[in-house]
Amino acid sequence: MATENHNIFTSEIIDALSIDCTIFGFQESRLKVLLVKHAEGIIKNQWALPGGWVAYNEDIHVAAYRLLKDLTGVKELYLEQLKAFGEVDRYPKKRVITIAYYALTRPENYQLIPGFTASDARWFNIEDIANLPYDHGQILDFSWRRLKRKVKYAPIGFNLLPEKFTLLQLQELYEAILEIRLDKPNFRRKIMKMNLLVPCDEKQIGVSHRAANLYHFDMQVYDKLTEDGFIFEF
Amino acid sequence: MATENHNIFTSEIIDALSIDCTIFGFQESRLKVLLVKHAEGIIKNQWALPGGWVAYNEDIHVAAYRLLKDLTGVKELYLEQLKAFGEVDRYPKKRVITIAYYALTRPENYQLIPGFTASDARWFNIEDIANLPYDHGQILDFSWRRLKRKVKYAPIGFNLLPEKFTLLQLQELYEAILEIRLDKPNFRRKIMKMNLLVPCDEKQIGVSHRAANLYHFDMQVYDKLTEDGFIFEF
DNA sequence: AAAACTTGTAGTCATGTTGACTATAAGAAT
DNA sequence: ATTCTTATAGTCAACATGACTACAAGTTTT
Numbered sequence: 001m002a003t004e005n006h007n008i009f010t011s012e013i014i015d016a017l018s019i020d021c022t023i024f025g026f027q028e029s030r031l032k033v034l035l036v037k038h039a040e041g042i043i044k045n046q047w048a049l050p051g052g053w054v055a056y057n058e059d060i061h062v063a064a065y066r067l068l069k070d071l072t073g074v075k076e077l078y079l080e081q082l083k084a085f086g087e088v089d090r091y092p093k094k095r096v097i098t099i100a101y102y103a104l105t106r107p108e109n110y111q112l113i114p115g116f117t118a119s120d121a122r123w124f125n126i127e128d129i130a131n132l133p134y135d136h137g138q139i140l141d142f143s144w145r146r147l148k149r150k151v152k153y154a155p156i157g158f159n160l161l162p163e164k165f166t167l168l169q170l171q172e173l174y175e176a177i178l179e180i181r182l183d184k185p186n187f188r189r190k191i192m193k194m195n196l197l198v199p200c201d202e203k204q205i206g207v208s209h210r211a212a213n214l215y216h217f218d219m220q221v222y223d224k225l226t227e228d229g230f231i232f233e234f
Numbered sequence: 235m236a237t238e239n240h241n242i243f244t245s246e247i248i249d250a251l252s253i254d255c256t257i258f259g260f261q262e263s264r265l266k267v268l269l270v271k272h273a274e275g276i277i278k279n280q281w282a283l284p285g286g287w288v289a290y291n292e293d294i295h296v297a298a299y300r301l302l303k304d305l306t307g308v309k310e311l312y313l314e315q316l317k318a319f320g321e322v323d324r325y326p327k328k329r330v331i332t333i334a335y336y337a338l339t340r341p342e343n344y345q346l347i348p349g350f351t352a353s354d355a356r357w358f359n360i361e362d363i364a365n366l367p368y369d370h371g372q373i374l375d376f377s378w379r380r381l382k383r384k385v386k387y388a389p390i391g392f393n394l395l396p397e398k399f400t401l402l403q404l405q406e407l408y409e410a411i412l413e414i415r416l417d418k419p420n421f422r423r424k425i426m427k428m429n430l431l432v433p434c435d436e437k438q439i440g441v442s443h444r445a446a447n448l449y450h451f452d453m454q455v456y457d458k459l460t461e462d463g464f465i466f467e468f
Numbered sequence: 469a470a471a472a473c474t475t476g477t478a479g480t481c482a483t484g485t486t487g488a489c490t491a492t493a494a495g496a497a498t
Numbered sequence: 499a500t501t502c503t504t505a506t507a508g509t510c511a512a513c514a515t516g517a518c519t520a521c522a523a524g525t526t527t528t
Contacts, residue, residue, distance in 0.1 A: 014250045016290075017331065056250075056329055060320030084318045084333045086294030095290055097251065099318045099331075149463070153383070168504080186487065188506075193485095209503045210494040229383070233465050402475080420516065422477070427514090443474045444524040472527070478520080485514070491507080498501070 013053040018091075018098040019064050020051035020136065022082075022143035023074065024126075025107035026160040029169075031126045031176040032107060033140065036071050036118035042092060043133045049140065050118065051098065064101045072121045073113030077105035078159040082139075082146055090135045098135075102143040104159035151177055153229050155196060155222055164200055166212040167191065174234070182234060194230070196221045247287040252325075252332040253298050254285035254370065256316075256377035257308065258360075259341035260394040263403075265360045265410040266341060267374065270305050270352035276326060277367045283374065284352065285332065298335045306355045307347030311339035312393040316373075316380055324369045332369075336377040338393035385411055387463050389430060389456055398434050400446040401425065408468070416468060428464070430455045 023034040035047040050071040054063040061081070069075050079101055086097040107123055114121040132140060151157040157173055171187045174180075191197060198218045203211040257268040269281040284305040288297040295315070303309050313335055320331040341357055348355040366374060385391040391407055405421045408414075425431060432452045437445040 014329065014331070016248045017250065054320075054331075057322055059322050060318060060331060081317045083315045084294060086288075086333070088291055088293050095248065097248070097288075097294060097333075099320070149387070166505090183487070183489090184504090185489085185506075185508085190486090207504085208496050210496085210505050212505055231465060231467050400476090417516070417518090418475090419477075419479085419518085424515085441475085442525050444476050444522075446476055470528085472525100474525075475523090477522075480519075481517090483515080483517105486512080488510090488512105490509075493504100493506075495504090496502080498499100 032123040037120035039119035070116040164214040255335040266357040271354035273353035304350040398448040
């Protein structure tokens with residue numbers, strides 16, 4: 001088996017297995033993805049999905065959390081496994097199968113702290129991302145497709161919004177994820193019928209037009225919908 | 235790293251990585267799953283999901299095909315990866331992460347040929363399956379949940395039917411997968427509106443009642459629906 | 469041969485959902 | 499005061515849905 005120097009848990013990792021993660025965020029009505037600049041290794045100074053090696057005695061889901069925290073400083077997020085990517089030549093020099101995750105978080109809640117083997121961490125507009133190393137482009141595509149599908153039958157998109165938000169923000173979130181345009185009155189009608197949103201007794205502040213009502217989730221309905229699934233077709 | 239004897243590609247496999255597969259079939263209006271009886275190893279003589287080790291120079295998808303063919307004799311099927319299961323203690327004695335696949339096939343098209351490390355291979359009614367070893371019960375649950383979700387937005391369920399089939403067979407397939415009952419006329423109306431089915435100029439034979447029309451897929455529409463996705467809500 | 473039985477297939481109807489659109493409200497900026 | 503922007507309410511025709519009824523085309527029973 002080919003070997004190579006890597007400085008994380010050198011003696012303890014599962015040599016042929018890594019984790020890579022697509023972290024989605026939503027800011028200024030755009031869908032964003034968090035990339036890290038590698039500080040060392042084969043792709044030093046290139047932007048790539050955050051990832052790393054799984055320790056021998058570590059649950060893979062735990063490993064994904066650990067890597068994200070160490071590389072980017074992001075701690076609280078919705079994290080879900082996508083699938084394993086295992087083409088023979090996906091990684092140079094040796095055989096490495098990677099388990100891909102995707103995560104949803106709120107960029108404004110965190111200060112990015114590049115750490116470990118990352119010299120920088122930044123949010124990119126998803127449409128601007130090109131030329132990722134290895135098969136990270138493929139992983140990103142797969143992640144986005146999964147997100148597009150998932151927001152239609154689970155209320156997970158809400159993990160990307162601040163706690164209190166307007167209906168337009170919610171609509172723009174769907175528009176950004178699905179790359180479509182929606183009719184405002186119809187969107188309102190549809191989303192309100194689900195009883196998922198509860199109006200706060202608060203309005204937007206600091207906007208130069210009529211202030212919109214702020215809403216938050218009814219967590220009971222949220223949990224129920226998450227469990228039962230629902231269909232949100234446009 | 236803990237070691238152990240296994241007699242498949244002993245020197246060439248990725249030690250910590252295996253593949254397990256849930257193969258679905260549909261027979262006598264019931265949803266079935268193919269299990270194999272292990273001929274050796276830790277769970278000798280127990281029924282379990284077919285699976286095995288990935289070779290060092292083998293694409294994981296190719297490995298899944300190979301294992302299914304070797305263990306069960308089943309060659310042509312729809313095969314899709316689910317995800318990796320990687321709890322630390324899921325496998326005794328050493329750390330093994332498994333990549334789970336699920337497959338759809340037509341039981342009547344194949345003779346089961348247990349081979350390799352399997353002494354027997356048989357179709358089981360999915361509701362009758364209990365006490366699978368390792369975390370195979372969890373993998374089976376996950377597979378079924380994925381199948382339930384997937385048949386609602388892709389025409390994949392059709393991989394389980396014979397080439398020519400009646401509308402009732404199709405309806406019973408949905409009923410078996412989703413564990414629901416459907417109204418016959420309404421089901422017809424809905425499925426026919428999709429233009430997915432083309433009537434063969436043939437009727438059922440050998441039935442003791444009015445013979446139903448046989449249908450097959452319009453492969454063009456089938457491919458288009460597979461690509462675009464659709465919603466089949468009941 | 470007629471009646472009873474089983475499954476297939478067509479159609480009805482009230483209700484609900486959808487998409488496209490109009491209208492008005494509530495502010496801020498000019 | 500007028501204009502601009504976004505919020506929010508409501509209308510309407512077209513379509514989809516779920517619950518049924520009715521009838522057709524065969525087999526089996528009597």
